[in-house]
Amino acid sequence: MTETLLEIDNLNVDYETARGDLKALRDISFDVGRGEIVGIVGESGCGKSTLISSILRLTAPNTRFRQGEIRFKGEDLLRLPERKMRDLRGADISIVFQDPMQTHNPVLSIGRQMVDIQHRSRASKAEKRELASQMLGAVGIPDPEARLDQFPHEFSGGMRQRIAIAMALMSEPDLLIADEPTTALDATLEVQIIERLKELQQKFHCAILFISHHLGVIAELCDRVVVMYAGAVVESGDVREIFHNPKHPYTRRLIECDPGHIKERARVLPTIPGEVPDLAELPDGCVFRERCNQAVHRCASEVPPLELLKGGHYAACWLNRVEVEV
Amino acid sequence: MSLLNVAGLKTSYGQLNVLAGVSFQVDPGETYALVGESGSGKTTVIRAIAGLAPAQEGSVMFGGQEIRGLPERSLRPLRKDIAMMFQDPVGSLSPRLTIRSLITEPYRIQGMKNRDLDAEARRLLEMVNLPAHFADRYPYQLSGGQARRVGVARALALEPRLILADEPTAGLDVSVQGELLNLLNTLRERLGLAMVIITHNLNVVRHVADRMGIMYLGRLVEEGTTEAIFADPRHPYTRCLLSANPEPDPDARLERIALKGEPPSLLHRPSGCEFRDRCPVAQDICLQTPNWEVDHGHGVRCLVPLSSQLRTRTT
Amino acid sequence: MEKSRSEFSQIIRGIARDPLGLMGLIIVGTIVVCAVLAVWIVPYDPIALNIKDRLQGPSTAHLLGTDQLGRDTFSRVIMGGQVALKVALPAVFGAMAIGLTLGMIAGYGPRWLDNLLMLLFDTIRSFPTVMFALAVVALVGPSLQTVVFVVMATSIPTYGRVARTQTLTLRNSEFILAERSMGASVARILGVHMLPNIVGVLAVLAAMDIPTVIALEAGLSFLGLGVKPPTPSWGALLKDGYALIRQTPWLVVGGGLPIILATLGFTFLGESLRDVVDPKLRKQR
Numbered sequence: 001m002t003e004t005l006l007e008i009d010n011l012n013v014d015y016e017t018a019r020g021d022l023k024a025l026r027d028i029s030f031d032v033g034r035g036e037i038v039g040i041v042g043e044s045g046c047g048k049s050t051l052i053s054s055i056l057r058l059t060a061p062n063t064r065f066r067q068g069e070i071r072f073k074g075e076d077l078l079r080l081p082e083r084k085m086r087d088l089r090g091a092d093i094s095i096v097f098q099d100p101m102q103t104h105n106p107v108l109s110i111g112r113q114m115v116d117i118q119h120r121s122r123a124s125k126a127e128k129r130e131l132a133s134q135m136l137g138a139v140g141i142p143d144p145e146a147r148l149d150q151f152p153h154e155f156s157g158g159m160r161q162r163i164a165i166a167m168a169l170m171s172e173p174d175l176l177i178a179d180e181p182t183t184a185l186d187a188t189l190e191v192q193i194i195e196r197l198k199e200l201q202q203k204f205h206c207a208i209l210f211i212s213h214h215l216g217v218i219a220e221l222c223d224r225v226v227v228m229y230a231g232a233v234v235e236s237g238d239v240r241e242i243f244h245n246p247k248h249p250y251t252r253r254l255i256e257c258d259p260g261h262i263k264e265r266a267r268v269l270p271t272i273p274g275e276v277p278d279l280a281e282l283p284d285g286c287v288f289r290e291r292c293n294q295a296v297h298r299c300a301s302e303v304p305p306l307e308l309l310k311g312g313h314y315a316a317c318w319l320n321r322v323e324v325e326v
Numbered sequence: 327m328s329l330l331n332v333a334g335l336k337t338s339y340g341q342l343n344v345l346a347g348v349s350f351q352v353d354p355g356e357t358y359a360l361v362g363e364s365g366s367g368k369t370t371v372i373r374a375i376a377g378l379a380p381a382q383e384g385s386v387m388f389g390g391q392e393i394r395g396l397p398e399r400s401l402r403p404l405r406k407d408i409a410m411m412f413q414d415p416v417g418s419l420s421p422r423l424t425i426r427s428l429i430t431e432p433y434r435i436q437g438m439k440n441r442d443l444d445a446e447a448r449r450l451l452e453m454v455n456l457p458a459h460f461a462d463r464y465p466y467q468l469s470g471g472q473a474r475r476v477g478v479a480r481a482l483a484l485e486p487r488l489i490l491a492d493e494p495t496a497g498l499d500v501s502v503q504g505e506l507l508n509l510l511n512t513l514r515e516r517l518g519l520a521m522v523i524i525t526h527n528l529n530v531v532r533h534v535a536d537r538m539g540i541m542y543l544g545r546l547v548e549e550g551t552t553e554a555i556f557a558d559p560r561h562p563y564t565r566c567l568l569s570a571n572p573e574p575d576p577d578a579r580l581e582r583i584a585l586k587g588e589p590p591s592l593l594h595r596p597s598g599c600e601f602r603d604r605c606p607v608a609q610d611i612c613l614q615t616p617n618w619e620v621d622h623g624h625g626v627r628c629l630v631p632l633s634s635q636l637r638t639r640t641t
Numbered sequence: 642m643e644k645s646r647s648e649f650s651q652i653i654r655g656i657a658r659d660p661l662g663l664m665g666l667i668i669v670g671t672i673v674v675c676a677v678l679a680v681w682i683v684p685y686d687p688i689a690l691n692i693k694d695r696l697q698g699p700s701t702a703h704l705l706g707t708d709q710l711g712r713d714t715f716s717r718v719i720m721g722g723q724v725a726l727k728v729a730l731p732a733v734f735g736a737m738a739i740g741l742t743l744g745m746i747a748g749y750g751p752r753w754l755d756n757l758l759m760l761l762f763d764t765i766r767s768f769p770t771v772m773f774a775l776a777v778v779a780l781v782g783p784s785l786q787t788v789v790f791v792v793m794a795t796s797i798p799t800y801g802r803v804a805r806t807q808t809l810t811l812r813n814s815e816f817i818l819a820e821r822s823m824g825a826s827v828a829r830i831l832g833v834h835m836l837p838n839i840v841g842v843l844a845v846l847a848a849m850d851i852p853t854v855i856a857l858e859a860g861l862s863f864l865g866l867g868v869k870p871p872t873p874s875w876g877a878l879l880k881d882g883y884a885l886i887r888q889t890p891w892l893v894v895g896g897g898l899p900i901i902l903a904t905l906g907f908t909f910l911g912e913s914l915r916d917v918v919d920p921k922l923r924k925q926r
Contacts, residue, residue: 043499044469156588157364183497186363186526189584191570213499216572239576257500258574259529265552266473266533267511269504376822398824405824418815422837435825480819 005174005207006032006055011068015060019217022279023231024050028068029306030226030236033173037201037208039222039239040079041215041254045276046228048211054078055209057085073174090117094168098180100160104152110136111148114167135166138203140195156190162196169200171217177209180215190214194221215258219243224312227251230276230287233306237313247315249292286318294319327390329354329520330488331376335384335394335623337370337544342592344370346544347384350373354487355520359531361567362541365589368524369413371489371541375522376410377401388488404548406436409481409492419465425451426461428453450479454509471502478509482517489521495530507534528571540564540614543590543600550624556578560626562605599629655917662913668906672722672899678721685713687720688871706891708881714895717873722899723780724785729854732789733847736796741843743797744804745831749812755805762798770795770857771864778866788867794853799850800843807839810905841918848911851897852904875900 013025025047032038042048053059055070057077070077072093077085097103105113114132115125123131129148136144139162152160161181168176178197182190194217201208212218218225219239226236227248237250246252255261256270274291277283283290286299299320306316328351337345345367352358360368366537373379375386377396386394393404409432412418419428429450430443447461454475465473469588474494481489494510495503511534514521525531531538539549540563548561553631566585586604588594596603607630616629656662673806675682684704691711698706705714730799747758765880774791781787808831811817861867863883870877875896882892 002459043501159588187528188363188567188570190629191572191582192585194572214572215574219574219576219578220572243574243576254500255574257504259500259503259533261574262529262533268508269533271504271508272501273505378822402824405822410819410822412815412819414815417821420816420820420834423833431825432819432823435820435823435829619754 002030003034005034005036005073006209007069007071008051008055009069009071011051011054012066013054013068014064014066015050016062016064017280020280021064023282024279025054026232027306028228028233030233032207032209034174035201035205035207036224037210037222039218039225040209040211041213041218041225042211042228043213043254043276045230045279047231048179050231051137051228052095052177052209052211054176056093057082057090074248091120091171092173093175093211094171094173095177095179096161096164096181098183100164100184103164104160106152109149109151109192110155110163114148114163114170117167118138118170120171128204131170132166135170136163138200139163139166140192141166158185158192161185161189162194165193165196167199167315169204169206172204173206175207175209177210177211180213181210183212183214190217197221215243215255216260227254229280230282232287232316233314234317235313235315236306237315238311241311241313245313247309247313247320248288248317249294250288251315264282286316328352328387329356330390330522331385331387331471332371332375333385333387335371335374335381335386337367337374337379337381339380343595344541344544344592345374345381348541348544348546349384350539350546350549352488352520352522354520355514355518356537357523357535359523359525359535359538360541361525361528361531361538363526363589365543365592366541367544368541369492370544372410372492372522372524376408376490394598400582406432407487409484409486409489411474411477411481411489411494413493413496415470415497416465416468418477419473421465423464424461425463425465425468428465429476429479431485436484446483450483453482453513454479455505460475470497471499471506473502474498474506478506478513482513485517487520489519491521491523493525494523495525495527503530510534528567540567543592543595545600545627546618546625546627547601547627554624558624560624561628562607562630563601566606596611599627605630652914652917656910658911659913661909662916665906665909665911665913668902669910672903672906673726675719676723676726679719682714683716683719685716687712687716687873696885698889699891705895706889708878708892709885709888712871712873714878714891717878718875718895718899719877720873721875721896722903724868724872725855725858725899725903727737727785728788728792728858728868729851731798732792732854733850735789735793737843737847738802739793740797740800740802741804741836741839744801744806745808745835745839746807747801748808749835751832751872753895758801759803762801765795766798768795771861771866774866774888776862783866783869785872787810788858788861792857796850800846800853803842804839807842808835811835811838834841845911845918846914848914852900852907854898855903859896 008028008274011028015022015024019059023267027055028051040048046295051292055077065078104110111129111132115128118128118131121128129136138149140145141159141162155163168193181194187194192244197208198221210222222239224237225242227250229235229250235242235246235251242251243255246255253272257272259269270289277287277290285301286304289299292299296318304316306314307320308314309320333349335345335348348371349360362368370379374381381394384394386393388404388408393401426447430447433441433443433446448458451458451460456472456475468476495506498506507530513519523534526622535552538550538555539546540561541547542563548555548559548564555564556568559568563588566583569583583606586606590603598613600618602608605612611629611631614629616627618625618627656666693711695709695711696707697703703713705713705718708714738834743758747755770791770869777787777791817830817834820834828894858867859874859876859879862874863880868874869878878892878896882896886893
């Protein structure tokens, strides 16, 4: 049994706005074990950005933590003094962002940036450069030593993203958070990045929290999957279980809609009609009810809790109760 | 007779040869997909067709008329027939205008002020399944999917014969992608539109395009019907692209064909076959320049015989 | 159109929420109202001579005393406000309009035109304002119009440069490309699509520029290159007050204090305006 590295426990986060409270995260609970790759699948508005910024404690001024804890190696990050949080960021917890074009400082060479982020290390500058060069090599940048003196604009988008991964892994973090790292890249580059991540994860044994709305990538990379919709976790479990035996209508529809698995040319592609609800005016009952084609009476009045079905597979849907009762 | 006939189109910016001779045809009512990675030149092709990017050589025939190099004055009346959709859905809408003004802009530009623009706006919004009150909104108030639909509405305002769409589904959530593609399909059938769609997403191509062309470094390397290409890809690059599609199935064991190295810089084009330094099956013969060979409507630019290429699962 | 009206009230409300902005709004509002109603609210005729009451200190009859010709200082201060705005507003808005137009042309047009306009701007900027004023006054004599002209001409390059930079930035945006793809004429692109996105920045610049221009007018009047006496101007008050400072300090106060207040007021307003306009633009992206 892997030791638990990150525990999100009943997290509730709101944004205070002029229109009222935006309930961005509601009762979020899931774990990430040491060395595990957990994928978060969710579309626009599901709350993944709020989740990441909450873990890193880099939130907007109008963010309110109403309830819940984020335990990292046993300590609640939400109650940690800022000083200790800074120690964790970039050392124990690293992050790779979505847009490789904006991640690096355009006026400093890559080598300079990679040496700078080792500021906590007591190694000599030469040693830091050597490590930087090794990391560039590990992510497949040819001629790493020479390229340390180049500037970000001299690298392609795919290379910049690989450099970002190298920088994130240089401190050998316990947890790497990857926020849609391949969304801005072509399919061929996406595949390269995924394979790199797999290799590096084997090498460094870090846990990865991988956020994406690309189901194919999640299926290929992750051990476990958490599905989010409009600020709530609707399903979570082992990757095979989620894809082969989904227990929430949203997950089922999402898989159906992914054109990657529709082999024949479809006259009409499946979609999920309707819109994500307004987080300031959430409907009663299940948040997905308005767009669900399997809703029953109970869905309109009571919010289904996230329940354990079997073997680590959780889902928040009244239909599962019906099954069990039958 | 084809509606759009591009032949030998070449574009360079100084030393950079972005398009090295592109040729393809689109018939009325047909959807043609141009597929390729960033830097392949696909965006430049449609911009050159629309007169927004220069093209130093070659020919672009639209409805039998040569339009490459036409001065803006002569091109303007044709802009009724050729409409463009841009990659950035919100960014391609002028930020300080209402949706109503934005989708009726084509009428104003073409001097058709005597139409009832309010009615036209309502008609167009309905056509793309957007509620009528969206007419008073501003671009920043729209989601990506909604903004894309406004882009479609604007493109259709003057009932064009050809739509050029740049990555119409980029950045859209999967549940919303289908809506847009269904919309395009429906409108295409209803209005008899021809479309050229640019994308790097092969999944999208499969459901929307009749024919497709794969571009690499400013040239077409393979072309054919969508079915033929998916069933029987003949160029190593096409095979690589097709295999680089992670499936939403954790048990799918794709034999991925590794694409070596980086997309080459346009300044240092390899000699002979330009794909050879990344090609998994490159041989000595690839030092020669391959020709474009067509076999029953399926065109390929490759010297390596099919028999010695790797066989892979391509479904 | 509707958007402009509601946007305007939103901007005012945003400025009012900021304490300094509110102060600026009040000060500027007061100056403007006094300037507009000057003719009706002055207790005395600002140019009427009254030698027997000359050089008096402040009293209930004369709030700031009188000057060397017996004219009521307070009335001259209020009238001076009207003069200041009569110079500042046309000069600044004129410069803004011309600078905006030339800047957009420079940013959007062909390279050679851009180079030509930049050369023009740099030439104007390299002329010291006072020398330029001297030259113009030597040609046509001092007057309100002269001052407006001098100030406007020397301000144009500032607005021109900013407009040009904004145009260059926006020129390659997707929405401009989209307009071109629909066949929009250059005039339409600049007038309908570029202009509304540039005007905001220029308006902030203009608000911050008005105090500079007021000070410039005061300076020119102080040197005798500005409005002709007996037209009251804060600069003219300073000029008289400087010579008479031992007899009465109140002329200097009357001339200097409004300039300070106006500068503070417009600066607060301008900065608050910038804060309100900027994040809104960002949110709209």
